[in-house]
Structure formats: structure tokens, C-alpha cells
Amino acid sequence: MTTAHYIAEGILAAPFILVCLLYLFAAFRDAGWPARRIGLFVTGTAAAVISVLGPIPRMAHDSFVIHMTGHLLLGMLAPLCLVLAAPVTLALRALPVPAAKKLAKMLRSRFVTIISHPVTATVLNIGGLWFLYTTGLYALMHASALIYIIIHVHIFLAGYAFTASIIYIDPMPHRYSFLFRSGVLVAALAGHGILSKYLYVSPPAGVGQEAAQAGSMLMYYGGDAVDIAIMVILCWHWYKAARPREEKAVAV
């Protein structure tokens, strides 16, 4: 561990903690904000923070399995919890009207539209992983603190963009059909699974065969576990949206 690594840990962890404090501040002032969402945001923040700060990143330097644990927490579990906590909705409610309008306008911007498209988000997310593990980038990441930071920021942001592009919790300017999002989700999980199996036999430079096997199996089954949660939520949204109209009339 060099000083650069400690600084890298701080740079990565600080934004999560800061945003969490802002979220808590806004949530407690908002009387109608559900406690469930507060719990999800705190859980998501905790998952992200322990993956970039403390023993996990330090051990991940030498252990591919620990690295993969951190990757699942930062790139999959934290984004899922944070998306479910609806931070954008909370911000729109908490901000003064002019600022909220600005935020809403930003959400409709071309940049957000492109990034939040399910296909773009999938390519950034899964494509980024292929790039990291099948090129020399993985070895480079351990040599340079700057590259380490960039990669970890990317893993989180791409994971968040992907999750938010598949399950709509916060307002989305451009919405895509359930069928389309389901197809993209299946393709993304397939890409994740194929990469896991590929790494089983072709580990990144500097990772031993046994470590690669344990790490890739964790990646494979961990990805399944988080993705089935996304699938259940996506299908649940479909179930609610596909409610027959007659039944609604009776229930009212």
C-alpha cells in the first residue's frame, strides 16, 4: 500500500458518503418519503464504500476472488440498491423549484438520453468488463492509482446507468417497452456469463489458474443472483402495468 492507494481510496469513497448524507438530509425533511427507500440507499452506499475503502480493496490487490467480490458489490449490488432508492425523485422533491427545473432539463439532455438507453448502458457496462479483463488494463490498474480510480468510477457509473435503464424507478425521459428491456437484460446477463466462463480458462495477466477459476465462478453465480432481482422487479412492473382495465373499475 502506497500513499497513492490511500488517496485513491479516499477519492472513491468520499462522493458516496457525501451523496448519502445529502440523501438522508433530504429524506428526513420530506415527511412522505418511505423508510424502505432510506434503508436501500444506506445499504447501497455501504456496499459501494466497503468495496473501495478498507480491507476489501487492499486484499483485492492480491486476490482475484476478493477483487470479484468488490466488483459485484460496486458494479451490481450498490447500483441496484441506489436505483431502488429513487434518488432523482427525492432530489426533484427536495430542491427549490428553479433548481428542480434545471435538473429535470438535464435529465432530458441528449447526453442522459444516450447514456440511459438500455443498449448504450449495456455496452458501457458489459463491454467495459470485457475491456478490463481481456486486455492489459487489469494489470495496469494495479500499477497506476489514476487508472485504478477511473476504472472503479466507471464500474459503478456503468452499473448504475445499466440498472436504471432496465428498471424504471426514477422518471425517465425516454421509456422503452418491457419486451425490449427484457431482451437487453438477457443479452447483458449472457455477456456477463460468457465473460465469466472465458475468464475461467483465460485469466487476466497476473492471475493464477486457481484464483481465476474461483473468481470467475463467483462472478457467474453472483451475476445471476443480482440479475434475478432485477428480473423480478422488471416483471413486477410489467404485472402492474398490464393490469386489466375492467378489474381496475371494479376495485375503485
Next chain:
Amino acid sequence: MSEKNEAMLRRNQKNYAGRNILSGFLFGLGLIAFIDEVVFHQLLHWHHFYDLSTTTAGLISDGFFHAFSWFATVAALFMVADLRRRQSFWLRRWIGGTLTGAGFFQLYDGLVQHKWMGIHQIRYGVDILPYDLVWNISALVILIAGIVVWRQTSQMKKQKETV
């Protein structure tokens, strides 16, 4: 059930005949893939996570089928909930779909993935022929049973239409 309710149920089932089959088929696909994973990969350790003879096509096919079957299980059960909510769930037709899906996937896995793409074999260090025969013949039996039940319900549907 009164006669009127029964007639309504039949009409609903007929209107959602396609969704009953699709839901059953997806569930069958997911169910057999899940059994494969739990029994042969996790419990018996007969199947390998990765076999060195696996082709690139096999790796991709396996990845997509695994992801799709995982999703299919969840989607199929939500479709069952939807059919029940619409009072149009048709158990017989759904089972027909399930058997068809399960048989189809097992046959695809047994012939295309195991044999042609060489993803992995059923078991290692044994004479593989009897295993392959049991695997694929049972798949074919399940598939045919599914298609028979499916066809029966389709005929029931036609009779209802003429009544």
C-alpha cells in the same frame, strides 16, 4: 361453479390460449435448465463449469440459453399470475407448454450443446453412450408428451369455437 361462470372461464381461456402456452413453454425451459444446474452441476458434480473442448459457439450458446432460461422462469410465473388475475389460466394447456419447453431444451442441450458444441459431457470417466441415450430419449418423450397435450387443448379450443 355455475354454468355461466364455466362458460366465461372457457371463453377467457380461449382468448388467452396463446399466453397459456407461452407461459408454460417458458416455465418448462427455465425449470429444466434449473434442474440441470442444481442436480448435474451442483449436487452430482457430473457436469463441468467449463470443458476444455468447448467451442466458442458453445460458450456463446450456453451463455444465452442460461440467461434466457433464468429470465424465462421469472417471466413465466408472472404470466401465470396475470392469467389467474384475468381468470383465464388453463392448467392443462399450460402443462402442455411446460412439457414442450422442458423436452425441447433438454433435447437441444443433449444434442446440440453436449454433442455438437462440446460444452461438456453428461459425466466423465465412464462410457458416455448409455448416459446420452437416456438423456436424449427422455427428452424426446417429454417433448412428444408436451406436444400431445398441447394439441389436445388446441382441439378442445376448436370444439369450443364451433359450439
